Amino acid sequence: MNLDRRSLLGLLGAGAATPAAAKAANTGQVAFLHGVASGDPGPHSAVFWTRVTPETGAGGDIAVTLEIARDAAFNDLVRRVSTLKAGAERDFTVKHELDDAALRPGSEYFYRFTANGVTSPVGRVRTLPENQTPDVVLAVVSCQLYPGGLFNAYDAIARQPRVDAVVHLGDYIYEYGAGAGDYGMDHGARLNRIPEPAHEIVTLADYRARHAQYKTDPDLQAAHARAAFICVWDDHEVANDTWILGAENHQPETEGDFAVRKAAALRAYYEWMPIREPKAGGMQEAINRAFHFGDLASLIMVETRLLARNKQLTYADLPRNADGSPDVAAFEVTRNNPSRDMLGEVQRRWIGDTIQRSHAAGRPWQVLGNQVVMARVKGPNIDQMMPPEQVAQLVATLPPETRPEIEAAIQLFKLGLPFNLDGWDGYPAGRERLYETFKATGVQPIVLSGDSHAFWTNELYDNAGQRRAVEFGTSSISSPSVGDHVGGLPIGLALSSANPEVVFCDQTSKGYILLTLTPERAVAELCAVSTIMAKPYQTRVVKRYSVTPQGDLTEV
Secondary structure, eight states: OEEOOOOGGGGSOTTOOOHHHHHHTOOSSEEOOSOEEEESOOSSEEEEEEEOEEOTTOOSOEEEEEEEESSTTSOSEEEEEEEEEEOGGGTTEEEEEEEOTTSOTTOEEEEEEEETTEEOOOEEEEOOOOSOOSOEEEEEEOOOOGGGOOOHHHHHHHTOSOOSEEEEOSOSSOOOOOSTTSTTHHHHHHHTOOOSSSSOOOSHHHHHHHHHHHTTOHHHHHHHHHSEEEEOOOSTTTSTTEETTEETTOOHHHHOOHHHHHHHHHHHHHHHSSSOOOOTTSOTTOOOEEEEETTTEEEEEOOOSSSSOOOOOOGGGOOBOTTSOBOHHHHHHHHTOTTOOSSOHHHHHHHHHHHHHHHHTTOSEEEEEOSSOOSOOBOOOGGGTSOHHHHHHHHHTSOTTTHHHHHHHHHHHTTTOBSOTTSGGGOHHHHHHHHHHHHHHTOOOEEEEOSSSSEEEEEEEOTTSOEEEEEEEOOOSSSOOGGGGSTTOOHHHHHHHHOTTEEEEESSOEEEEEEEEOSSOEEEEEEEESOSSSSSEEEEEEEEEEEOTTOOEEEO
16 A cells, blocks of 8 residues: 555544644643653553643742543543653653553553643553454564654554554664764665764753654654563663673763663653653563463563673674684584573563463463564575675675675675574573573463564574474564675575574664464564655565464565
């Protein structure tokens, strides 16, 4: 279909103000410029969020009221909460977790905020079902780079006739600046999507400003207003390639203590996202949690960055033999070190217990919301797919700034090394421990993955060759993919051809996954938008796969 952007909020009926209307309604005191959002739904609960923009120079707290109704006109009011406030302490964001018997399981509600006589846009939220559940529809997203392109995929999600929740697997914001060579700025300059602030974000004020900019995007606002988000972070919510004690994109000598930067990033994240606050006395990093959709499915969101992840290996660490050739055997010993992990024992036990309880309750589906690709994926040997002279011709057409990196990767991957050391391939011992957890529960879960900016359908096997899960990886909303930089090299086909676990890989399309669960099967639709550079755009289903609770995977 051919789509042009119009606000979903205008489709919700009476009382549904668009972001532009909310701004126009500004009395000079406050405005709702960042939309509304809900998240972390339960059978009788949800988190409701907005941000009140105060008048320039105004001080003090602002009284805010939340209204929840069964209809978009707010004639059938369920709850009115008039004790909320927006203040500088939380950057004028408002977040309220309502757990109330007045909210019925498996029901849709409309909500809005008011402050100083100004009314926010209207959002929709569906509570989780509690008993017999015929189906569940989830949109799965990841990786939205503001300068990287338009958020057309969010507009497409907002228009879906049925979305029970949006599962966000991380990289909600990116930390980079607005310099000519900064990440995504080749598109950002053309689209006038310039990161704010213009420098790399490090401080609390920086992270708050970046979150605020992202939430001015009308397509993102429409998706938030359409359905509750269930989120985890990946790395860019702090800095590229984070691990428990640092990040690739953190330089202590110029950017200070990583712990201080991480604390600022997480504080801004909790302020600006519709997610439950950390438990009293608990760790901010412990974002792992579970959601149960009646008798049908459990969604288990895990944390793979800040709780237990060891530092990533890189190919700069590749040791050399005396003759200067790569010492692959020594590198593999390091990569397979039993201590390498991403989850930690405490979280892994929690995953196993949660899967076991869900399975014992009779739910046919256990779905793992996981940040990075889990499959074993060797880098492709392009020479096995086409004559060397054809490879050389394709490489010669690449931009000069990317050509040396691609040439080095082509040579490196001839050695049979992993495609991405920041994914689970960089932590094979930790992955095997997770597979042992799956085995102990007697369950083959569905693994959802983000981070890679590519679509994947994978079958996951343990070291003994036994299948342990099916994986669906979503592409990015707007972040660049490997396929965007390699010209005519068929990178997705090369990866699926070279790796038995990879059923399908698309390294160029942008979009999201629509996952529909029923008692008989789960259907994953890999949905792509035709462009992230303009409107209107078209949508298409790149591939559609079905899997049964017994584990039978087929393309449909």
